[in-house]
Amino acid sequence: MFTLFGGRTVGKGTYxxxxxxxRIDVDGTVxxxxxxxxxxxxxxxxxxxxxxxxxxxxxxVVIPFLFLFxxxxxxPRTVHASGASLGDEAQVxxxxxxxxxxxxxxxxxxxVSVHVDGSHFKNSVHRDLSCTNCHSDVSLDNHxxxxxxxxxxxxxxxxxxxxxxxxxxxxxxxxLHQRAITRAxxxxxxxxxxxxxxxxxxxxxxxxxTTQYCLTCHKQQLSTTINGHTLSLTIDEGRLRGSVxxxxxxxxxxxxxSRDEHPDRRFSSVREVSIAGSEACRRCHIDKADxxxxxxHFSLLAQGDQxxxxxxxxxxxxxxxxxxxxxxxxxxxxxxxxxxxxxLYEGSVHGKARKxxxxxxxxxxxxxxxxxxxxxxxxxxxxxxxxxxxxxxxSAHKAWLPNTEAHxxxxxxxxxxxxxxxxxxxxxxxxxxxxxxxxxxxxxxxLLRTGRTAINAVQGKHIDADEVWSLYKQLNSEHAVHMSGTxxxxxxxxxxxLAPKTVAVRTxxxxxxxxxxxxxxxxxxxxxxxxRESHIEVDKSAIGSLYAMIPLNQFYVLGGTRIAAMxxxxxxxxxxxxxxxxxxxTLRLLTARYRRERKQQAARRGGTGR
Amino acid sequence: xxxxxxxAMPVRIWHWINAVSFFALIVTGAQxxxxxxxxxxxxxxxxxxHNWFGFLLLGNFALWAVYYLLSGKLKVYLxxxxxxxxxxxxxxxxxxxxxxxxxxDPNPHHASPDSKFNPMQQVAYFNIMLLFMPLQIVTGILMWxxxxxxxxxxFAGGIKTVDTVHxxxxxxxxxxxxxxxxxxxxxxxxxxxxxxMFTGYExxxxxxx
Numbered sequence: 148m149f150t151l152f153g154g155r156t157v158g159k160g161t162y163x164x165x166x167x168x169x170r171i172d173v174d175g176t177v178x179x180x181x182x183x184x185x186x187x188x189x190x191x192x193x194x195x196x197x198x199x200x201x202x203x204x205x206x207x208v209v210i211p212f213l214f215l216f217x218x219x220x221x222x223p224r225t226v227h228a229s230g231a232s233l234g235d236e237a238q239v240x241x242x243x244x245x246x247x248x249x250x251x252x253x254x255x256x257x258x259v260s261v262h263v264d265g266s267h268f269k270n271s272v273h274r275d276l277s278c279t280n281c282h283s284d285v286s287l288d289n290h291x292x293x294x295x296x297x298x299x300x301x302x303x304x305x306x307x308x309x310x311x312x313x314x315x316x317x318x319x320x321x322x323l324h325q326r327a328i329t330r331a332x333x334x335x336x337x338x339x340x341x342x343x344x345x346x347x348x349x350x351x352x353x354x355x356x357t358t359q360y361c362l363t364c365h366k367q368q369l370s371t372t373i374n375g376h377t378l379s380l381t382i383d384e385g386r387l388r389g390s391v392x393x394x395x396x397x398x399x400x401x402x403x404x405s406r407d408e409h410p411d412r413r414f415s416s417v418r419e420v421s422i423a424g425s426e427a428c429r430r431c432h433i434d435k436a437d438x439x440x441x442x443x444h445f446s447l448l449a450q451g452d453q454x455x456x457x458x459x460x461x462x463x464x465x466x467x468x469x470x471x472x473x474x475x476x477x478x479x480x481x482x483x484x485x486x487x488x489x490x491l492y493e494g495s496v497h498g499k500a501r502k503x504x505x506x507x508x509x510x511x512x513x514x515x516x517x518x519x520x521x522x523x524x525x526x527x528x529x530x531x532x533x534x535x536x537x538x539x540x541x542s543a544h545k546a547w548l549p550n551t552e553a554h555x556x557x558x559x560x561x562x563x564x565x566x567x568x569x570x571x572x573x574x575x576x577x578x579x580x581x582x583x584x585x586x587x588x589x590x591x592x593x594l595l596r597t598g599r600t601a602i603n604a605v606q607g608k609h610i611d612a613d614e615v616w617s618l619y620k621q622l623n624s625e626h627a628v629h630m631s632g633t634x635x636x637x638x639x640x641x642x643x644x645l646a647p648k649t650v651a652v653r654t655x656x657x658x659x660x661x662x663x664x665x666x667x668x669x670x671x672x673x674x675x676x677x678x679r680e681s682h683i684e685v686d687k688s689a690i691g692s693l694y695a696m697i698p699l700n701q702f703y704v705l706g707g708t709r710i711a712a713m714x715x716x717x718x719x720x721x722x723x724x725x726x727x728x729x730x731x732x733t734l735r736l737l738t739a740r741y742r743r744e745r746k747q748q749a750a751r752r753g754g755t756g757r
Numbered sequence: 758x759x760x761x762x763x764x765a766m767p768v769r770i771w772h773w774i775n776a777v778s779f780f781a782l783i784v785t786g787a788q789x790x791x792x793x794x795x796x797x798x799x800x801x802x803x804x805x806x807h808n809w810f811g812f813l814l815l816g817n818f819a820l821w822a823v824y825y826l827l828s829g830k831l832k833v834y835l836x837x838x839x840x841x842x843x844x845x846x847x848x849x850x851x852x853x854x855x856x857x858x859x860x861x862d863p864n865p866h867h868a869s870p871d872s873k874f875n876p877m878q879q880v881a882y883f884n885i886m887l888l889f890m891p892l893q894i895v896t897g898i899l900m901w902x903x904x905x906x907x908x909x910x911x912f913a914g915g916i917k918t919v920d921t922v923h924x925x926x927x928x929x930x931x932x933x934x935x936x937x938x939x940x941x942x943x944x945x946x947x948x949x950x951x952x953x954m955f956t957g958y959e960x961x962x963x964x965x966x
Binding site for chain 2: 319392549550552553557655656658660661662695696697699700701703705706708709710713716717721722723725727728731732734738741742743746747
């Protein structure tokens with residue numbers, strides 16, 4: 148294309164005759180001499196000075212070297228591919244063992260594939276060995292039937308063959324081997340390295356990132372046993388790659404591990420491994436970890452209840468899902484432990500709304516928080532949570548409910564907004580005036596057992612009316628406290644059965660009657676150290692007792708909490724009021740004759756009767 | 758036959774509004790308190806009616822207070838400041854009700870516009886109008902909106918105290934009502950005082966006592 152031929156008319160430039168090497172400088176236009184057999188090229192002198200040596204170098208040095216390199220690289224493959232390098236013995240063995248599906252059955256009926264893919268073996272680092280180098284008990288003359296008890300025994304026997312060449316020093320140099328070999332149930336070499344397709348490990352590992360390195364073993368079926376319980380060490384690579392942490396390497400979380408370090412850690416239970424593992428999450432998710440420290444889950448853990456969930460229980464360990472997953476009915480992790488409550492929730496107005504696709508309907512964490520999981524109370528509903536979504540609900544209640552705020556203070560939202568059959572209770576609670584905290588369960592129970600005054604309620608018995616008074620006095624003697632009453636659900640689980648508002652209680656009599664069902668169940672609510680509520684049964688007559696006059700001065704349900712003594716006093720007063728006219732009137736009737744006679748006598752005397 | 762103009766028009770209106778209110782408040786109050794035993798009306802109706810009549814009673818009380826204070830007639834409620842005179846007067850009246858009335862003695866007290874009440878009535882109505890009624894009205898208002906008046910209720914010792922005072926006064930008023938009606942029938946003839954409370958005039962037969 149850059150080559151010109153004789154007879155062509157060309158413009159200004161420097162032309163070279165490739166046949167003779169003659170240089171032709173053209174100023175105007177000129178016709179090149181000769182025919183199509185004479186080839187010319189147009190190159191400036193400076194261009195020739197650079198291109199010339201380069202072309203020369205290419206031809207004389209680089210191309211031959213490249214050729215040599217490719218040849219050297221391809222040569223072994225070419226040679227092996229020919230099959231010529233496999234020993235005669237291997238050729239003979241493969242004559243049978245190349246058949247796919249060949250198996251050997253052991254005494255215990257376990258089987259192993261004895262099919263060998265010739266091409267795998269040809270590419271393995273052991274390609275120069277003959278079969279009997281490893282399978283030393285087998286030869287062309289001696290090919291025994293299965294003499295091993297099990298597949299495991301067979302593989303372990305073969306592993307000892309590896310040790311023939313790979314000395315202990317070489318093997319134990321790898322910390323992974325140190326750990327594996329010292330175990331009683333150490334896996335045979337082939338479990339990690341394969342059998343006939345063994346590649347040169349360092350070359351392979353050098354190309355791997357850390358995760359791949361770890362997965363070399365951990366994608367195998369690995370497990371360990373802690374105190375008789377099995378802990379799987381197998382990582383599902385697919386799920387790991389699908390997790391939100393896919394771009395992290397194993398050692399980002401497992402910080403004490405590396406290619407060179409594989410510490411031998413000791414745990415007393417499988418559960419401890421998960422608990423310790425969750426510490427890794429804290430390194431990045433500090434805020435969430437701090438929130439978790441304020442949760443009921445953490446409190447339980449701190450109290451030694453290892454069932455309490457840690458990060459991995461909700462989020463998974465290696466298959467950590469996207470944040471939004473926990474906000475779905477299918478993915479919410481709470482149900483893993485709280486299945487019964489979740490079923491109740493699913494039947495609730497909120498659960499049904501979720502099922503119907505209303506994404507704004509609350510799930511567990513909307514009321515209970517996600518990490519700072521708060522304990523629920525049977526005596527109260529999380530009113531602020533309810534009002535957080537149902538913002539206009541206070542004024543909606545005001546339209547029909549007198550003293551709405553007083554009701555909101557004393558009645559849990561759940562007490563009215565669950566189906567009718569669910570049992571409600573009255574809860575008495577003592578609150579410290581200065582701290583605003585509920586009385587401690589330990590303190591109250593101690594006072595009930597060992598108080599100075601006549602508190603004789605013990606566990607399993609209820610608190611009598613006079614004991615409510617004594618308890619109040621004693622608590623009040625240390626700090627200023629006040630006692631209040633609330634109406635809530637008997638079981639906090641049932642708070643999850645929130646019903647549509649058409650079902651909600653709207654009849655005043657439902658509560659405002661001494662016959663109201665919840666007055667039959669009275670408890671004192673106290674606070675456990677972890678923030679949960681404890682309930683101690685109170686004699687139901689305490690509500691209407693004179694003893695409750697002072698302690699329960701703030702708990703008042705029209706028609707429901709009347710003091711029984713006032714009924715007797717009232718009856719006496721009204722009967723007295725009726726008795727006065729009756730007694731006085733009767734006396735007047737009985738004395739009427741006397742007055743009549745006196746009047747007649749006076750008339751006879753001619754007086755006026757005065 | 759003497760004819761005394763005993764009860765001025767405002768007093769008569771006040772009295773009968775009071776009577777109706779008392780009846781309504783006692784009935785609805787009982788319904789509110791004894792829902793488990795009484796079913797005269799729904800709880801909600803009872804509360805609403807109780808509130809209406811409560812405020813009617815409050816307005817009526819204000820009417821009474823304004824009338825008696827402005828007209829200067831409040832003195833009919835005031836017992837004799839001279840303790841000796843008061844005790845002697847009260848003793849005479851008590852002796853009459855406890856003995857004289859049976860043997861045909863005359864009533865030591867003669868009602869007149871300036872002296873409507875005998876010493877015993879003075880003590881009773883003085884307490885009722887200047888102590889019990891205000892207390893009943895105030896406790897009623899406090900319970901009408903317990904959230905709004907929470908600080909006052911708390912100062913008074915709590916809602917249960919306020920309720921107990923309210924109920925106790927109701928019991929007193931109810932018991933007193935029987936005595937009040939009975940005493941009102943002691944005129945000659947027995948309708949004498951009742952008629953006066955409608956017409957304002959009391960016919961006092963010269964010889965009837």
